[in-house]
Amino acid sequence: MQSSNLLEAIWRGDIACVENSDTGVRFGRLLDALMPMRRIGLMRGDRVGGQILPEQTELMPALALGDVIEEELSLATPQGALVVILDRAAMRPGAGDAARSQLAGRLVGELLIDAVQRGVFSAQQETTALYLLAQGYDALSRSPELARLGLVPAPFRAGLAAVLAGLWTGPVVRGSDPDELICGPLFLDSPRLRAYLETLDASFEAPAAGLATVGLVRFDATGRSHDAWLRAIGRRVDDLLRQSCTAQGETAGEG
Template sequence: MRTDALLRRIWQGEVGEAGRPADVKLRPVFTGIVRVPAKMLELETDTPFLMADDAELMPALPLGDVLAEELDMEVPYGSFVLFLPRRPGRPDPVLRSRDFGVLTGEALQHVTGHGSLASHQVTGGLYVLAHCAARLAANATSQNRKFDTRAFCLGLGQSLSRAWRSDRADLAPAPFDRPDFLWQPELRSYLTALDPAFAAPDAVTIPCDLLTVCDQPVALAEWVARVDAQVRDLMAALDTPDPAVRGLKAISSRFNLQ
């Protein structure tokens, strides 16, 4: 959503707290994956989205200040503000689980967009973070029976499909519309064709602790820096050739072998 449109909707009173018990119970799933303070709001929208509290809706007018002044809301410093679709009737935990999957995908893209990964590492970095998030979500099911992992992963795929969208006719479609899309070989084939620099470990070897960089939520900038450092180290290892390969390259260079 455009920032000017969001500002207008805030002024018109169309944004409110998402304080229903079902939403509050699911929030720890999100903050267990994205370990940043989160302020949950609702408005009429088809797709959930998030913004940093210091995102400027107008020059020198950050979102957190607008919410505090216009709606008398307390917005934690260094937080994500989550905008969830307002739906009539009883809360649907399946739909809300999908919403949190979309928001998680947006948060992961915030990391790769604001971190220090080299441009050729961004696709692979987002891929490994998505795997880590999906595994943490699977673990959350045992702690919250209302949370639906499959719906979460569908939402995650919905978000990543926008990040990795391409209009190239020669690309076979990626399987974003299935909950196990991250594990499909078609996805790696798609990403390799989309970005020839794409590199990532085998899915089963991706560590689960890339996102668990703190025990309690920390300010957004700190969380991004910590996660970015983890991913950067992992991607740097992929950029470093095997010692045997380095030795062969050194010999080839020394003797001018072709």
């Protein structure tokens, strides 16, 4: 359904290349830090922006998204690139950094959920991995380097939380219980959220405080493919969880 809708939007002209404006260039640099991989930037003006898809996604049998972009939008699409579809309203110069930060949070949330759905992590690790990665990105959003690029932490967190809620609790309505559960001021540190996730997934065990740092999600700006990023982030999470289990075992042994 999403693929069919996307193809129709391209044919209708609702999707266009990201403008080479000061706003577009600055936001691109922010995405370089958040999504350090080859990307193709598009904009969508029908309120369905905030999507990520690999360029090899088939919109129809034997018709890849990258091929459609090259044919319909005359934009070169590197093999293995991630196609990032932005909300045109948020990219207007007058929209402000807060709106673009919320969009960035939504995009990161979509990127992380996509990694889970692609089987990057074992079934037993999926919820814990997603939780850890969200913590890592939340920490990264508060770093001085991203502040210099215009990222505002609070709306970034709101965008990320809304996407995570769509997976964990269902669509969030302001003031509802799911809204309080994940979109409240404590975000991932909420004891209620941790307890809920333990109920949702028996394999989930709330990570120790400070386990996920910016180092989990920060990469250098080399031109890696989306698949290469998926493999790298999978190894990082696996190594982190293995080290955590080893440390817990040693602590238990000392006790």
